[in-house]
Amino acid sequence: MSTATPPKAIDGTIGFADERFGTAGFLRGKMKKVFPDHWSFMLGEIALYSFIILLATGTFLTLWFKPSMGEVIYHGSYTKLDGVNMSEAYDSTLRISFDVRGGLLMRQIHHWAAVLFLASIMVHMLRVFFTGSYRKPREVNWLIGLGLFTLGILEGLFGYSLPDDLLSGTGLRITQGVMQSIPVVGTYIFYFAFGGGFPGHDFISRLYTVHVLLIPGILLALVGAHFMILWHQGHTQFSGKNRTEKNVIGKPFFPVFMIKAGAFFMFTFAVTALLGTFAQINPIWLFGPYTPDSITAGSQPDFYMGFLEGALRIMPNWETNLWGHTIPWNVLVPALLPLGLIMTGAALWPFIEQWATGDKKIHNLADRPRNAPFRTAVGMTAVTFYGMLWLAGGNDILADKFHVSLYATTWFFRGAVFVGPVIAYVVTKRLCVGLQRSDAAELHHGVEAGVITMLPSGEFVEMHQPVKEDAEAVLRGKQELPAIEDAGEDANGIPAPSSRGPLGKARKALNNAFTADDISIGNGHGNGHGNGHGEHPEAGTGDHKELSRG
Amino acid sequence: MKWITAWRRRPWAGYAVVLAALAIIGVAYAGASPRTDSAQASDTKTSEQDVAKGKALFSQACSSCHGMNAEGTKSAPSLIGVGAASVDFQVGTGRMPAMNPGAQIPRKKPIFNEQQTEELAAYIASLGGGPAVPSADQVDPSHADAALGGRLFRANCAQCHNFAGSGGALTGGKFAPSLDKATPKQIYEAMISGPQAMPVFNDTTVTPAQKRAIIAYVTQTRSEPNPGGNGLGRVGPVAEGLAGWLVGIGLMVVAAMWITARKPKKKHND
Numbered sequence: 001m002s003t004a005t006p007p008k009a010i011d012g013t014i015g016f017a018d019e020r021f022g023t024a025g026f027l028r029g030k031m032k033k034v035f036p037d038h039w040s041f042m043l044g045e046i047a048l049y050s051f052i053i054l055l056a057t058g059t060f061l062t063l064w065f066k067p068s069m070g071e072v073i074y075h076g077s078y079t080k081l082d083g084v085n086m087s088e089a090y091d092s093t094l095r096i097s098f099d100v101r102g103g104l105l106m107r108q109i110h111h112w113a114a115v116l117f118l119a120s121i122m123v124h125m126l127r128v129f130f131t132g133s134y135r136k137p138r139e140v141n142w143l144i145g146l147g148l149f150t151l152g153i154l155e156g157l158f159g160y161s162l163p164d165d166l167l168s169g170t171g172l173r174i175t176q177g178v179m180q181s182i183p184v185v186g187t188y189i190f191y192f193a194f195g196g197g198f199p200g201h202d203f204i205s206r207l208y209t210v211h212v213l214l215i216p217g218i219l220l221a222l223v224g225a226h227f228m229i230l231w232h233q234g235h236t237q238f239s240g241k242n243r244t245e246k247n248v249i250g251k252p253f254f255p256v257f258m259i260k261a262g263a264f265f266m267f268t269f270a271v272t273a274l275l276g277t278f279a280q281i282n283p284i285w286l287f288g289p290y291t292p293d294s295i296t297a298g299s300q301p302d303f304y305m306g307f308l309e310g311a312l313r314i315m316p317n318w319e320t321n322l323w324g325h326t327i328p329w330n331v332l333v334p335a336l337l338p339l340g341l342i343m344t345g346a347a348l349w350p351f352i353e354q355w356a357t358g359d360k361k362i363h364n365l366a367d368r369p370r371n372a373p374f375r376t377a378v379g380m381t382a383v384t385f386y387g388m389l390w391l392a393g394g395n396d397i398l399a400d401k402f403h404v405s406l407y408a409t410t411w412f413f414r415g416a417v418f419v420g421p422v423i424a425y426v427v428t429k430r431l432c433v434g435l436q437r438s439d440a441a442e443l444h445h446g447v448e449a450g451v452i453t454m455l456p457s458g459e460f461v462e463m464h465q466p467v468k469e470d471a472e473a474v475l476r477g478k479q480e481l482p483a484i485e486d487a488g489e490d491a492n493g494i495p496a497p498s499s500r501g502p503l504g505k506a507r508k509a510l511n512n513a514f515t516a517d518d519i520s521i522g523n524g525h526g527n528g529h530g531n532g533h534g535e536h537p538e539a540g541t542g543d544h545k546e547l548s549r550g
Numbered sequence: 551m552k553w554i555t556a557w558r559r560r561p562w563a564g565y566a567v568v569l570a571a572l573a574i575i576g577v578a579y580a581g582a583s584p585r586t587d588s589a590q591a592s593d594t595k596t597s598e599q600d601v602a603k604g605k606a607l608f609s610q611a612c613s614s615c616h617g618m619n620a621e622g623t624k625s626a627p628s629l630i631g632v633g634a635a636s637v638d639f640q641v642g643t644g645r646m647p648a649m650n651p652g653a654q655i656p657r658k659k660p661i662f663n664e665q666q667t668e669e670l671a672a673y674i675a676s677l678g679g680g681p682a683v684p685s686a687d688q689v690d691p692s693h694a695d696a697a698l699g700g701r702l703f704r705a706n707c708a709q710c711h712n713f714a715g716s717g718g719a720l721t722g723g724k725f726a727p728s729l730d731k732a733t734p735k736q737i738y739e740a741m742i743s744g745p746q747a748m749p750v751f752n753d754t755t756v757t758p759a760q761k762r763a764i765i766a767y768v769t770q771t772r773s774e775p776n777p778g779g780n781g782l783g784r785v786g787p788v789a790e791g792l793a794g795w796l797v798g799i800g801l802m803v804v805a806a807m808w809i810t811a812r813k814p815k816k817k818h819n820d
Contacts, residue, residue, distance in 0.1 A: 042806035046799075080696050080770055097777070108778050115794035116802070123799060166704060166713060167786065260809050267805040271798055279797070280778030281790050286714045286771070288704045296708040296786075297718025297726065303791025394788040399719035405653065406719045450559055 035257045036237035036250035040127045042264060046120035047148075049268035050113045051223060057110040058212065064100055066092040067162065067208030069201040078285050086164075086289035089204050093163040093284055109276035114156050116272060118304040121149050129346075129379050131366035133236045135359075139350040141229045146347055148222050151215055153304050158211040160282060160302055164204060167282075169290025170299045172199060174312070181331035199292070236366040239477020241470050245364045298397060303390075310392030311338045314413045338389055342382060349378075356510035358484045370439070371478045373432035373517045377425045384424035388417040429517065436478075436519035442467055443475050443521055475521065483515040484508075604673025607666055611647045620677055625651060633680020634671035636743035639736055641667045645745070653723030654746055657731065681742040688758060689734040691766035699767030702760055706751065714784040715768050720747055730772050734765045 006014075018024040035041070068088035074081050076091070077098040096103035125145060128134055134142035157175070161168040176198050179190040195202030234248050243249050251257045275281070287296065301309050311334030318329040353375070354360065369376040391398065392413035399406040446464035454460055467475065484507070490496070499508055557563055609618060615626035622628030629637075640646040644658040662670065671683060704713070712718045715729035724747045729737065741761055744750035756764070782789040 037810045037812070039803065039806040039810045042810060043803075046802050046806075080700060080767070080774070082697050083695075084697050084701060104778055111790075112794065112798065115790065116798045119795055119799050120802065123803075166708075264805065264809055267809075268802065271801045271805075274801075275793065275798060276779075278779040279790075279793050280776045280781050282787075283776070283778060283781070283784070286784065288700055288713065291704070294704040294708065296704065296713040297710050298712045298716070298786040298788070300787040302787050303794065306788075306791065396719040397785055397788045400717060400725055403723075403725075405723035406721055408723075 030231070031252070031254035033231065033234070033253040034248045034250045035235055035253060036248055038238060040131075041235060043120055043127055044124040045261065045264055046268055047117055047124060048223065048227075049265045050117035050120060050272065051219065052265070053113040053269060053272055054110060054117060055216065057106050057113065058216075060106045061096060061103075061110060062212055064092055064096045064103065065089070065162070065208075067205045069164070069199070069204050081285065081288070084289060087204070089162060089164040090284070090289045093165070097285065105276055108279075108281050109272050111160070111281045112275040112279070113272045114159060115281075115303065116268070116275075118149075118152050118156060121145075121152055122304075125149060125346075126379070126383070129349075130369040130376055131236065131238075132363065132372055132375060133366050134350045135363040136350075136354065137233055137362055138229075138236075141226060141233070142350055143347060144222055144226050144229070146343060148219060148226065150343060151219055151222070155211060155215045155219065156302055156304055158207050158215070161207060162204060162211060163282075163284050164290050165284035166287040166290050166294055166296055167284075167299060169199065169292070170295060171301055171305075172203070173292070174309075177331055178335040181328045181335065183325070183327055183332075199290070234364065236364055238368070239365045239474060239479075241473040243365065243473070243477070245362065248364070300394060300397070306393035307338060307386050307389035308335065308393070310389035310395070310413065311335075313395060314389075314392045314410055314417065316414075338385070342386060345382065352510070353514070356484075356507055357481060357514050358511070359481075365477065365479070367479065368474075368477075370432040370435040372481070372514075373429050373436070374513045376432050377429040380424045380428040381421040384420045385417060388413055388420045392417070433517050433519060436517075439475050439478070440519050440521050443472065478521055480520070481515045481518050484511045601669075601673050601676045603666075604669035604671070604676075607662070607670050608673055611661070612670075615648070615651075620674060629674050629677070631678040631680045632674060633743065634675040634683045635681040635739040636745065637671040637674045638667060638683045639739035639743055639745055641670055642739075643732070643736055654720075654725060657727060681739075684735060684738045684742075686735075689738045689762065689765060691734055691762060691769050694759070694762040694766035696763065696766040696770050698760065699763035699765070700771075702756065702764050703767050706756065707764065710748075712785065714771055714781075716784045729768050732768075734769060737765050737768055738762075 014024065066088040070088045071085055072088055072091050074084050074086055074091055074094065076082075076094055078094055081094065093107075096107055098104070128142065128145070157171065161172050161175075176190055176194065179193060180186040182189060190198075193203065193206070194200045195206075235250075237243055237248055237250065240249070251260070288294070300306065312331070315330050315334040318333075320327045320329065367375075369379075392409070395409040395413065396406060398404070399409050446466045449463040449465045451463040452460050453463060466472075499505070608616075608620065612620075612629075615623060616629050617623050617626075620629040622630075637646075641662055642660060642664075644660040645655045647661060648655045649658065660667070674680070675682065703715075707715075710718055710720060710726035711729055712726075717728035718726050720726055726747070732740070738761055740748060741751040741756065741764070742753075751761070753761075776784075782793060
């Protein structure tokens with residue numbers, strides 16, 4: 001560190017703040033915070049930056065948007081709607097799009113940023129899940145992330161429902177149906193939320209407050225918590241040379257990572273601006289104002305609601321009538337079950353894993369997905385389940401664009417939503433185990449050098465080189481999954497209490513699932529090939545080699 | 551062929567092979583699949599018809615499915631009473647004669663010219679009335695109210711043809727076609743004759759003035775530019791989601807990779 005004093009302007013400002021708030025000591029520690037470099041660690045930042053863009057553009061839009069269902073007759077620049085009756089909400093959105101300078105660009109950037117916000121949350125969550133970065137000590141931050149995701153979906157739904165165009169009205173009609181489908185209290189919830197019949201006069205203005213004040217406030221607080229916890233705990237890193245559970249190898253926040261983060265924010269802004277300029281999103285003037293007697297083909301929600309739409313589309317038309325009351329399974333099940341399965345499953349997973357593996361250690365090293373086959377396979381099962389529902393949500397577009405029967409797509413997805421996840425589980429697990437064997441083989445036999453040598457006997461063999469130091473550190477970073485010690489049986493052949501009962505048995509089975517397929521790298525030849533053909537000589541000696549990769 | 555040996559171990563070799571395979575399959579498919587491009591259909595006034603000529607054309611091209619006297623068979627409906635408008639629509643859009651029977655006959659390049667279409671229409675009309683081909687004035691959208699047309703379109707047409715007339719899927723392999731290529735006359739004829747899966751909108755349901763308004767809405771909508779940039783096919787949020795993931799997340803991931811990439815070390819003397 002140089003000891004030269006900074007320019008007076010900087011020294012003075014910092015000195016002012018330091019003398020009053022003691023910032024120097026705080027910042028000195030925080031500024032040196034080290035962040036590891038890997039592209040997948042930047043995915044969450046996309047969400048943060050899109051959120052900032054959403055706040056900025058959203059504020060711009062509130063200056064002109066009128067959250068009112070009051071009926072007006074349109075006489076604006078878009079002549080194709082001239083003289084049409086519509087709500088003030090729709091009228092003001094048209095005005096933002098066609099009469100406010102830069103309004104359409106802002107609307108489009110806002111909407112694209114929302115798409116990017118939720119898409120990046122999804123890829124970020126997948127990264128965290130598949131690398132096991134939710135493990136102790138980060139379980140709480142995982143839960144906060146899930147909360148952010150759920151609220152983000154709701155925020156998006158409320159946002160595109162506000163302009164009161166044909167699509168948003170259709171979405172609200174479905175929302176109303178979902179509310180009404182809840183047994184016993186459904187009708188009351190609907191009347192309470194809408195302030196009377198559908199669509200009524202209250203809902204848009206209520207939605208507006210929730211969309212611009214309540215949810216953004218909670219999101220902001222949760223984002224703050226998410227980042228403070230991240231800052232406090234430090235970032236996970238992939239295993240590699242010199243990397244341990246106790247250190248973080250990377251770039252200090254100030255100045256390197258700060259510059260990178262700043263540049264990445266600019267990238268995010270650039271991409272949303274690019275999309276907002278060149279790709280039309282939510283053209284409400286084409287949809288027209290919402291009237292309950294109208295509907296359009298291709299009525300879809302935004303992508304993050306797509307899996308719920310898909311569930312609704314493939315659900316058989318089942319209803320039960322009990323003592324004069326209808327339980328509409330055809331709406332209730334698709335509205336609650338997939339969301340419940342995915343969200344509850346994701347929330348419980350870290351704790352299930354801890355319980356099943358008995359692993360209470362602190363984990364700062366991220367797993368490679370292949371090294372945790374069960375977790376990766378379960379993750380892909382969920383991804384496939386979600387993906388099938390998601391595709392089913394666009395089944396009319398798929399049917400139309402690919403010239404297949406609409407009913408055929410419905411029936412396909414009815415099967416695929418159950419069969420697909422099973423296939424994904426098996427395939428992923430086998431892939432992971434195969435990759436583990438490949439890693440083990442690489443570690444102990446070296447990598448193929450691409451050099452073919454002819455032996456004196458006339459046989460051709462390929463040389464193998466030992467793995468490079470960096471790569472070896474990555475391979476050796478594999479963490480062995482501990483099997484829970486079998487409590488065993490006592491002298492009389494009675495199993496220990498912990499392994500009895502349904503809970504004990506479930507734990508044993510789960511533990512087995514977590515650990516059974518582990519390919520050891522510890523002692524040379526793992527499960528892959530215990531055929532005892534001994535150590536291989538290094539490449540170049542010309543000895544006969546064979547590789548079995550399981 | 552040494553370069554293949556040298557290049558096949560490059561990291562990108564696998565991607566290149568997949569890409570090349572996809573390109574070859576794509577080109578081969580495009581070459582092998584039949585062309586169904588359609589051309590601009592007739593737009594002439596109805597003139598004096600030659601029923602006899604029409605009958606000759608009919609027995610040559612249509613009677614194998616519709617029967618010698620247009621009475622219909624198991625594979626095709628009777629054409630008695632469908633009217634000239636229906637013939638003009640079906641033949642003028644190239645849907646008839648059908649290439650191969652399926653859930654729905656798609657639009658293609660018309661086989662008969664305007665004169666022949668008129669003759670066929672005259673013959674079918676002579677069998678028993680039905681709606682006539684509309685006059686140019688009836689389908690002229692220039693003085694119609696597009697805003698009214700939009701209201702009617704959203705209430706009557708959009709549920710199948712989509713909000714911008716981009717088309718949509720129907721049940722059992724049928725579909726509502728895109729309205730991008732339909733001429734004003736064909737739109738009018740479709741409304742009064744109800745081709746294939748489409749219902750008939752007769753003059754009591756939708757008056758001739760309202761039909762003209764709908765035509766004005768359709769023709770204005772398809773020719774109006776997309777103020778927000780590329781229209782993404784005007785099919786709604788599915789295309790937007792796809793663009794958001796492919797372009798948005800795609801570009802951001804590339805940016806993240808670039809920003810976090812390790813700088814290659816300067817080579818010294820090894």
